[in-house]
Amino acid sequence: MRKLAQLQDKTSSKITGKVGVSRKHESADKHVTGKALYIDDRPQMANQLFAAIGQTTIAHGLVKSMDLSKVKVAPGVVDVLIATDVPGHLDIGPVFKGDPVLVLDKVEFMGQALFAVAATSHEAAVKAAKLAIVEYEEIEPVLSVKEALSKQNFVRPPHTQKRGDAVSAINASKHILEGKLKIGGQEHFYLESQISSAEPTEDGGMMIYSSSQHPSEVQKLVAEVLGISFNKVVVDMRRMGGGFGGKETQAAPWACIAALLANKTGRCVKLRLNRVDDMTLTGKRHPFENDYKVGFDEQGLIKGIEFNINGNCGYSPDLSDAIVDRAMFHSDNAYFLENAHVVGNRCKTNTVSHTAYRGFGGPQGMISIEGVMDDIARKVDKDPLEIRKLNLYGQNDRNITHYGQTVEHNILPMMINKLENDCEYQKRRTEITQFNKINTFLKKGIALTPVKFGISFTVQHLNQAGALIHLYTDGSIQLNHGGTEMGQGLNTKIAQVVAQEFQVDIDNIIVCSTRTDKVPNTSPTAASSGTDLNGKAAQNAAIILKNRLIEFTCEHFSVEQNDVIFSDNQVHISNVKQLSFAELVQLAYMNRISLSSTGFYKTPKIYYDRDKANGRPFFYFANGVACSEVVIDTLTGEYKVARVDVLHDVGDSLNPAIDLGQIEGAFVQGMGWLTTEELIWNEKGRLVSNNPATYKIPAIADMPEVFNVELLQNEPNAEATIYNSKAVGEPPFMLAISVWSALRDAVSSVSDYKASPILNTPATPERVLMAVQQMKSL
Amino acid sequence: MLKNKIQFLLNDRLISLSDINPNTSILQYLRSCTGKSGTKEGCASGDCGACTVVTVEYAGGDLRYKSLNACISLLPSLHGKQLLTVEDLQDGDKLHPVQKAMVDFHGSQCGFCTPGFIMSLFALHKNNPEPEKAQTLEALAGNLCRCTGYRAIIDAASAAKNHGPDQFDRNKRNTIAALAKIQKTSLLKLSEGDQVAYSPSSLSELTDLMLAHPNARIIAGGTDIVLEITQMMKSLGTIIYVGNVPELQEFEESDAQFTLGAALPFSDFTPSIATHYHEFGEMIERIGSLQIRNQGTLGGNIGNASPIADTPPVLIALDAKLNLRLGNKNRIISIEDYFIDYKKTSQQKSEFIQSIIIPKAKENSYLKVYKISKRFDDDISAVLAAFNLVIEDDVVKSVRIAFGGMAGTPKRAIKCEKELIGKPWTQASIENGMQALEQDFTPMSDVRASANYRMVVAKNLLQKAFIEITQPTINTGVVQYA
Known part of the structure; x- marks a missing residue:
């Protein structure tokens, strides 16, 4: 007979790891000891094969012939896969068609996957993949937004958001300004490059290990390329070495190719992209080229604005429709645009297909309106902060966005005032103006910019999540949810939620790897929604189980519901009996109570009528304010971020340490996007900044010299989110716009603040120096 | 044997x-x-x-x-x-102090970069149990983290101070x-x-x-x-x-010069050079990362003959010599004569660099070194400028100027030097020198910078050197050195 575990600890003690405490990351000890397993660290299977991708060497054209004979006989090569070998779907476009897993005949960007090699070692596969002899019929590539616009070369049709009559309002304004901003893209540079591993199963299916933010989509696409039903594919995802949006859709191709090769060879296949190949083959943050025309009064109050938001989507739609939409949704940032006409174009170019990246188009919309604020300020000779405050959304009026959503619970004006005082903005502004008068070569700049970021997937059906909790008879808990851990601390936060619900120590809970056979049909862990959605789903599962236990207790001990209280690792029953949590679970098991439950959640209130460009796409807004101070060298364009102060709104924090880490990390990543991270494609369409020697993400000394980050206190989310917290992944990324704005402020000082410099991004030392020259030449 | x-x-x-x-x-x-x-x-x-x-x-x-x-x-x-x-760092069940500090200060998020950070921190703490912030930044400049924004890691680094002996000390x-x-x-x-x-x-x-x-x-x-x-x-x-050849690891300092074995890693000689040539030392701390400088050598930086190597322009400006060895014969050449064309040198087959001889500073001389790159640390130069001037009675007595990133080789700015040598040390002379750089160089545009930026910056760096030498109290740099 099966014997239940002997239970040791019956004492009551305050639980560890409840919500609201700075609990360490669930894998922290494993991270620092090297024990945390990433996919490449998993033990190899017998007969393991390694795959590599054969890439195209032109940006646009047709494959005339492909000779793979040298590839096939290269040392270690076992098999080669081409498009016509794919038994199922060739197209793995996530939303719309357009992404062949391997090129059939048409080449649309340089580096595109043409074939794949399986060999006995990673090195052998990579070497062999370079040996193909391919003849092409080249077609002139489209490589710029300008050219795509003039040819109306779009991956998806344009979309317009409109309120009032912008043209008339602009024309009737005292002042009119026009401008253009080129915004660079961004390489994700997750430290763990893309990787997937596939193992054939006895059912003709596949077991997939994928470093993916979207295991359910990997499952679907692997099944589709193999031409098998979804239930034969299981995807397991324990942790990613960073994602940032770059493993939302971009992880799937490598899983599909590994699966196709595993299927063809009957052996386990691992496909890991070397860094250069990863940077060449996977999509990035969209570069944008936005232009505006704005009309405003003497005070600097905007009367009307026209925005053309032009995203460079690369060769295929991927997620670009939603990304350009989000840029449009955030072209107001925190400001009331009474008469607005916002057009979003999805430009098709012959580069890699650009994709999700932290902020998902929001940053490119937001930086444009922040640039407008600075430009207006120079025109009316005022401090840009004054112009920003003047144009903010109101509390009871001037509080509806240009897409029809009311800005509720508007705490941004309060936050701006608080940070302005806390960081002594006005005093420092005076000191900086004085410094700039005295100093010829060094100039300082300061800027305080807000962030209002909409939380929810703008595609409604994605706003759902599932979870699965098992209670075992020793009182330990396995927690599964549909979200993926990429370092953001999602598993930790959700374990805290479940610890809180059951009132047990967090050490009792193991968050298992995310698996499609545990929680099916999940949404990507994206849009900052991981905790909001999966936290609620896990809470739902926990509450179901808890209620089941309470119901059982009531029956078993003949007490009322209110008599059963879970606290301090104990279950107190009507003040007469006290059981440890584990004892109750054992008792329930002996009485044949189910100890496993799923949970589910869908976000309420949200909708968007895209035909009318009107609705409430966001459940709520997350807010933040940052003030950055920079110093620039007007002889070289070099600069340093001297000080940054941040006040950020996470509602009631589930884990302040993790939230702080998200805010600081997002800020520095945003700063990298706007300063040193420069993507350069040459005239042939080749990405030349394709490695970390030429593409520079922030290093440790780039962190602001003074970096004060504070969580806004005592402002719970007014919406009923998980413990009234707010999403934190993306919103603070855009706080870094303050660095760009401060750089423009410093450059503008060269013209005695009379002119607003053109400073396209990234604002490399070169661009800063050119902007300084522009100011000097006025 | x-x-x-x-x-x-x-x-x-x-x-x-x-x-x-x-x-x-x-x-x-x-x-x-x-x-x-x-x-x-x-x-x-x-x-x-x-x-x-x-x-x-x-x-x-x-x-x-x-x-x-x-x-x-x-x-x-x-x-x-x-x-x-x-x-190897965990001692039984006990995390090493640098590991514990990284956990306690939330220094890991995705965790993929973390083992690298741990090892850099470990080496730092073994050599220097109470590092200053600047030393921490130097030790970690070659460890990229895409998640944290680094603040937590810096906090962990300083919290790991003052720990007692670890198992490596005990096993010493x-x-x-x-x-x-x-x-x-x-x-x-x-x-x-x-x-x-x-x-x-x-x-x-x-x-x-x-x-x-x-x-x-x-x-x-x-x-x-x-x-x-x-x-x-x-x-x-x-x-x-060649890392085990003792003769290539030598370091000699005399009244007149330094002699550096070609295979001596940067980190082994940087402090001595920095004491004598402060700005050269500062620049060396920006070559690669500490991990790279623990391996990389001056001989390698020269022998690769890259036009964007950081030390050659400085060595040319300092009129350094190379001691080359072929068979059992040595010859000493001016480093300037070593670089012939893009990635081409005057080194013969079977010949190798044995050592590098760097003369010490003359009286009334100034060495100004500037490295321009997108990122401050661990980046490759867009332009590297080295100015070695002797100024007496407000007249330029001697001048050697060399640039990296401006041509196919590290190269002297001969025409610019001609505009300065024997001339009064004035803004007017500097402007002539700046102008002459256009005759000296026709830089390229590439992934690091445009030709235009390179030229503008090269000129401005001469201007900067002039300001810094004539008005040393004026602050002209965005990064302050200790």
Whole structure:
């Protein structure tokens, strides 16, 4: 007979790891000891094969012939896969068609996957993949937004958001300004490059290990390329070495190719992209080229604005429709645009297909309106902060966005005032103006910019999540949810939620790897929604189980519901009996109570009528304010971020340490996007900044010299989110716009603040120096 | 005596390797041959630090801990050393103080870069138990983290201060004894098929090998050449590893000059050079990362003949000399005559750089060195400028100006110098000099900078040097040095 575990600890003690405490990351000890397993660290299977991708060497054209004979006989090569070998779907476009897993005949960007090699070692596969002899019929590539616009070369049709009559309002304004901003893209540079591993199963299916933010989509696409039903594919995802949006859709191709090769060879296949190949083959943050025309009064109050938001989507739609939409949704940032006409174009170019990246188009919309604020300020000779405050959304009026959503619970004006005082903005502004008068070569700049970021997937059906909790008879808990851990601390936060619900120590809970056979049909862990959605789903599962236990207790001990209280690792029953949590679970098991439950959640209130460009796409807004101070060298364009102060709104924090880490990390990543991270494609369409020697993400000394980050206190989310917290992944990324704005402020000082410099991004030392020259030449 | 194996300590275990491809990196060896997967590959080019490991050498009566990039370090460099990886730091159940601090201060998020950070921090704390913030930043400049924004890591680094002896201190005597047992005075050979690596242990062995293998690739730090293996997927053929040749590790300082062995790693001589040539020292701290400078050498930086190497322009401005050796003959040439064309030098077959001779500063001389790059640390120069001037009675008595990144080789600005030599040290002369740079150089546009920016900056750097020399109280740089 099966014997239940002997239970040791019956004492009551305050639980560890409840919500609201700075609990360490669930894998922290494993991270620092090297024990945390990433996919490449998993033990190899017998007969393991390694795959590599054969890439195209032109940006646009047709494959005339492909000779793979040298590839096939290269040392270690076992098999080669081409498009016509794919038994199922060739197209793995996530939303719309357009992404062949391997090129059939048409080449649309340089580096595109043409074939794949399986060999006995990673090195052998990579070497062999370079040996193909391919003849092409080249077609002139489209490589710029300008050219795509003039040819109306779009991956998806344009979309317009409109309120009032912008043209008339602009024309009737005292002042009119026009401008253009080129915004660079961004390489994700997750430290763990893309990787997937596939193992054939006895059912003709596949077991997939994928470093993916979207295991359910990997499952679907692997099944589709193999031409098998979804239930034969299981995807397991324990942790990613960073994602940032770059493993939302971009992880799937490598899983599909590994699966196709595993299927063809009957052996386990691992496909890991070397860094250069990863940077060449996977999509990035969209570069944008936005232009505006704005009309405003003497005070600097905007009367009307026209925005053309032009995203460079690369060769295929991927997620670009939603990304350009989000840029449009955030072209107001925190400001009331009474008469607005916002057009979003999805430009098709012959580069890699650009994709999700932290902020998902929001940053490119937001930086444009922040640039407008600075430009207006120079025109009316005022401090840009004054112009920003003047144009903010109101509390009871001037509080509806240009897409029809009311800005509720508007705490941004309060936050701006608080940070302005806390960081002594006005005093420092005076000191900086004085410094700039005295100093010829060094100039300082300061800027305080807000962030209002909409939380929810703008595609409604994605706003759902599932979870699965098992209670075992020793009182330990396995927690599964549909979200993926990429370092953001999602598993930790959700374990805290479940610890809180059951009132047990967090050490009792193991968050298992995310698996499609545990929680099916999940949404990507994206849009900052991981905790909001999966936290609620896990809470739902926990509450179901808890209620089941309470119901059982009531029956078993003949007490009322209110008599059963879970606290301090104990279950107190009507003040007469006290059981440890584990004892109750054992008792329930002996009485044949189910100890496993799923949970589910869908976000309420949200909708968007895209035909009318009107609705409430966001459940709520997350807010933040940052003030950055920079110093620039007007002889070289070099600069340093001297000080940054941040006040950020996470509602009631589930884990302040993790939230702080998200805010600081997002800020520095945003700063990298706007300063040193420069993507350069040459005239042939080749990405030349394709490695970390030429593409520079922030290093440790780039962190602001003074970096004060504070969580806004005592402002719970007014919406009923998980413990009234707010999403934190993306919103603070855009706080870094303050660095760009401060750089423009410093450059503008060269013209005695009379002119607003053109400073396209990234604002490399070169661009800063050119902007300084522009100011000097006025 | 030729020995066909290399020996090192993998933590406390003696490893002897013989039949192994010498193109194998330490990272590949760790991950494929030892099953230790804690050390990660982030870039395989020495740029991200995820693969950082620590080697321990017995030198000067003590153990010296050095961080390095396992992805671009080849196995022969391990001979006679101890190799420590992230798996070795835990002491029983107890986390090492640097590990504990990283946990306590929330220094890891995705965790992929973390083992590298841990090892860099570990090396820092072994050499310097109470590092200043600037030293922490220097030690970690070659470790990229994409998640945290670094603040938590810096906090962890300072919190790990003041810890007592760890297991490595306790084992010190054993480690020293075990390292002493490894024979370091033999010629070593490691081979698999046609891939052969030799590691000579004396200048004469090296000389003979160079004569016998005129097409062999010399590797000291290997921080550049190994990229041919990891990035271009090549094999190097015959390799001669020179890190064990004592004559190439020499450092001599006299009243008149420094003599630096060609294979002396940057981090070994930087403090001495920095004491004498402050700005040269500051610039060297911006070459690669500490991991790179622990491996990379002055000889390598010169021998690669890259137009964007950082030290050659400074050495040209200082009129440094190279001591080249071919067979048993040495010749001394001006470094300026070494660089002939893009990646082409006057070095002959079988010849190698034995040492570099750097003259000390003359009276009334000024050395100004500027490195311009997108990122401050661990970046390759768009432009590197070196100005070496002697100014007496407000007249330019002597001038040597050289630039990197402005031509196919590191190159002197002869026309610019002509506008300055013998001329009054005035703004007018400087402006003539700035103008003359347009005759000296026709820079290129590439991934790092446009031709226009390079030219504008080159001119402005001369202006900057003038301001800094004439008005030393004016602050003209955005980065302050201690």
